[in-house]
Amino acid sequence: MTVSKESNASAAQLVFAIIDRYEPAVTAELHRALDGKTNPSYTLMRYHFGWEDESGRSIEARKGKLLRPALCLLACEALGGDWQEALPAAAALELLHNFTLIHDDVEDASEQRHGRKTIWSVWGEAQAINTATLLRLSGLGHEPDRVLKSVQMLDAATLLLCEGQHRDLASTNTHRLSTQDYLDMIEGKTAALLATSCGLGAMLGGATEEEVDAMSDFGRCTGLAFQIQDDVLGIWGDAVETGKPASDDLIAGKQSYPVVFGLAHCEGSQRDKLVELLAQETRDESDVAAARTILDDLGVREESERKALEYSDAAIASLDKLGLQTKWRNELARIATFAAQRSA
Amino acid sequence: MTVSKESNASAAQLVFAIIDRYEPAVTAELHRALDGKTNPSYTLMRYHFGWEDESGRSIEARKGKLLRPALCLLACEALGGDWQEALPAAAALELLHNFTLIHDDVEDASEQRHGRKTIWSVWGEAQAINTATLLRLSGLGHEPDRVLKSVQMLDAATLLLCEGQHRDLASTNTHRLSTQDYLDMIEGKTAALLATSCGLGAMLGGATEEEVDAMSDFGRCTGLAFQIQDDVLGIWGDAVETGKPASDDLIAGKQSYPVVFGLAHCEGSQRDKLVELLAQETRDESDVAAARTILDDLGVREESERKALEYSDAAIASLDKLGLQTKWRNELARIATFAAQRSA
Numbered sequence: 275m276t277v278s279k280e281s282n283a284s285a286a287q288l289v290f291a292i293i294d295r296y297e298p299a300v301t302a303e304l305h306r307a308l309d310g311k312t313n314p315s316y317t318l319m320r321y322h323f324g325w326e327d328e329s330g331r332s333i334e335a336r337k338g339k340l341l342r343p344a345l346c347l348l349a350c351e352a353l354g355g356d357w358q359e360a361l362p363a364a365a366a367l368e369l370l371h372n373f374t375l376i377h378d379d380v381e382d383a384s385e386q387r388h389g390r391k392t393i394w395s396v397w398g399e400a401q402a403i404n405t406a407t408l409l410r411l412s413g414l415g416h417e418p419d420r421v422l423k424s425v426q427m428l429d430a431a432t433l434l435l436c437e438g439q440h441r442d443l444a445s446t447n448t449h450r451l452s453t454q455d456y457l458d459m460i461e462g463k464t465a466a467l468l469a470t471s472c473g474l475g476a477m478l479g480g481a482t483e484e485e486v487d488a489m490s491d492f493g494r495c496t497g498l499a500f501q502i503q504d505d506v507l508g509i510w511g512d513a514v515e516t517g518k519p520a521s522d523d524l525i526a527g528k529q530s531y532p533v534v535f536g537l538a539h540c541e542g543s544q545r546d547k548l549v550e551l552l553a554q555e556t557r558d559e560s561d562v563a564a565a566r567t568i569l570d571d572l573g574v575r576e577e578s579e580r581k582a583l584e585y586s587d588a589a590i591a592s593l594d595k596l597g598l599q600t601k602w603r604n605e606l607a608r609i610a611t612f613a614a615q616r617s618a
Numbered sequence: 619m620t621v622s623k624e625s626n627a628s629a630a631q632l633v634f635a636i637i638d639r640y641e642p643a644v645t646a647e648l649h650r651a652l653d654g655k656t657n658p659s660y661t662l663m664r665y666h667f668g669w670e671d672e673s674g675r676s677i678e679a680r681k682g683k684l685l686r687p688a689l690c691l692l693a694c695e696a697l698g699g700d701w702q703e704a705l706p707a708a709a710a711l712e713l714l715h716n717f718t719l720i721h722d723d724v725e726d727a728s729e730q731r732h733g734r735k736t737i738w739s740v741w742g743e744a745q746a747i748n749t750a751t752l753l754r755l756s757g758l759g760h761e762p763d764r765v766l767k768s769v770q771m772l773d774a775a776t777l778l779l780c781e782g783q784h785r786d787l788a789s790t791n792t793h794r795l796s797t798q799d800y801l802d803m804i805e806g807k808t809a810a811l812l813a814t815s816c817g818l819g820a821m822l823g824g825a826t827e828e829e830v831d832a833m834s835d836f837g838r839c840t841g842l843a844f845q846i847q848d849d850v851l852g853i854w855g856d857a858v859e860t861g862k863p864a865s866d867d868l869i870a871g872k873q874s875y876p877v878v879f880g881l882a883h884c885e886g887s888q889r890d891k892l893v894e895l896l897a898q899e900t901r902d903e904s905d906v907a908a909a910r911t912i913l914d915d916l917g918v919r920e921e922s923e924r925k926a927l928e929y930s931d932a933a934i935a936s937l938d939k940l941g942l943q944t945k946w947r948n949e950l951a952r953i954a955t956f957a958a959q960r961s962a
Contacts, residue, residue: 313777313780313781313784314784315780373742374739374742395718395779395780395783395784396780397741397742397744397745398717398718398741398744398745398776398779398780399776399777399780399781400741400742401741401742401745401746401776402745402773402776402777402780403777405749405769405773406773406774406777409766409769409770409773412766417762418761418762418763418765418766419762421762421766422753422756422762422765422766422769425749425753425766425769426753429746429749429750429753430750432742432743432745432746433657433743433746433747433750435739435742436657436659436739436740436742436743436746437657439739440657440658440739
């Protein structure tokens, strides 16, 4: 199934409009969490968010996508809550996401600052900042048991993220990964934080436990759709639209749903050839083209797109358990559909 | 002021008897937090605590001192609480302390596991384990606002620990540190976690805010006394008693209260000589003896011992604001006195 570029562009615009609605308030909350402190983790994050240059001077900020905060706040609103009262949770989710993104920066920063011994303190601090940000929920009038539940949910997400990261690294250069192994891995790496974003927002919006579970499941399935489509774009994406070289993931020899599925569904000399191409230290243009031809012959692109849609359909099915107002139901469904069908 | 070896040994025995009273329950709680998980941080901690060998096989455990958990549980009892209900907090404090101790192990473990990229996940996990351990307080019947307050207190302590670590590293090879700078640094590195141990125990024991503050201050002053006496032993300690080479800190060129005080209170050629001795890449036996002679001439040992006692007296003064039962008051006072007067 292919979606025309035009409808794709307008679907993207509609989704970005939803996310952008929350952007100024989320950015202000992130500033509240990070401004005015001089410890390495704080300065590093202000630099990472593009607020400051390397010497700590303010610069015009580039805007990030802030998908996780938006899902959290939208889920809160959808369940009848005041999204402004969920802002500390939205900011904590974005901080956690970014701390996992910038390990190399952290380590480089640490190297400059008296070697490897600072690493624990930078990461310790990072996690402490997340928690401190989240605890500001108390000041916004949430009951202690609700704030405590938020701490528990963010903590569980942190553990899942770390597990996913370990699995990812342990799987590099393994050509025996089943598609289920791969799905388990992206469950932790990508889906867990989107699930928590949605579940946490719902909980703070006053949802029942069943509603929190359904909303978490919506986020989880949206995350899986998002990651599988990301993998499709990493091989078959249009370089102009994605802003990355075509077949970028094949050039890098990266594990992805299409590669794992392809390896699990070919045999004999075709499999030997694919393993050989992927196992090489580097791949030139003709290697990448050969690997892509094998994947194309196996129908892997169609299967991957089908899988992404299966998850976005499951996300919408979870949503439909919730009896939401049409406005909120449609906005959330639009995000899930976009996750599976986007071209960038 | 010098205390005879005999009275010192019996003071130590009395203090260890207090700490050991809680040891089996704390160890069981630590096992509950760490057993049965296979992620790197869990296996690393079981190895670090001496429960498992490098291949994960159970071995006979060496016993750690568990000072922080004991202070937490003693403070809880002293304020009329049930110490068993504070066990998750005691375990979380010990975990936090140990995670800060083993950064080198963490990094070595990470190197073995696909390089530097695991570091964030190991530390992220470490912090998540602390929080998860603490959250078990809910299951022991504490009200949500009390559990939440515990999360806040541990989080604040984590930030102070990280700050202390940054200051420590930033101060290496600086010969212009004032004694106040040094005290600020050990405040974060050592005193903050002892303050939180005592304050958290008191809070969980049902103390008022004023009582929590007084008990925190007791822990803080005890921590400062402990660290300054540690510094004294690092230069003038008996190698047989401390188990470390005599003048170990001078050999290593380590910042410590005596060195900082000495540098701040000498002038002219004596100061030039001391700076030169300490600034060298390495120091031989005669360098160490020369540095020690200068510090002795300046009366630095007496001043340092006086300072340690000043803090243990302040700790006991905080205690006396609390109107504790004599039994608890005396046990806590005994720990503070020992911190300043111990010979090992």
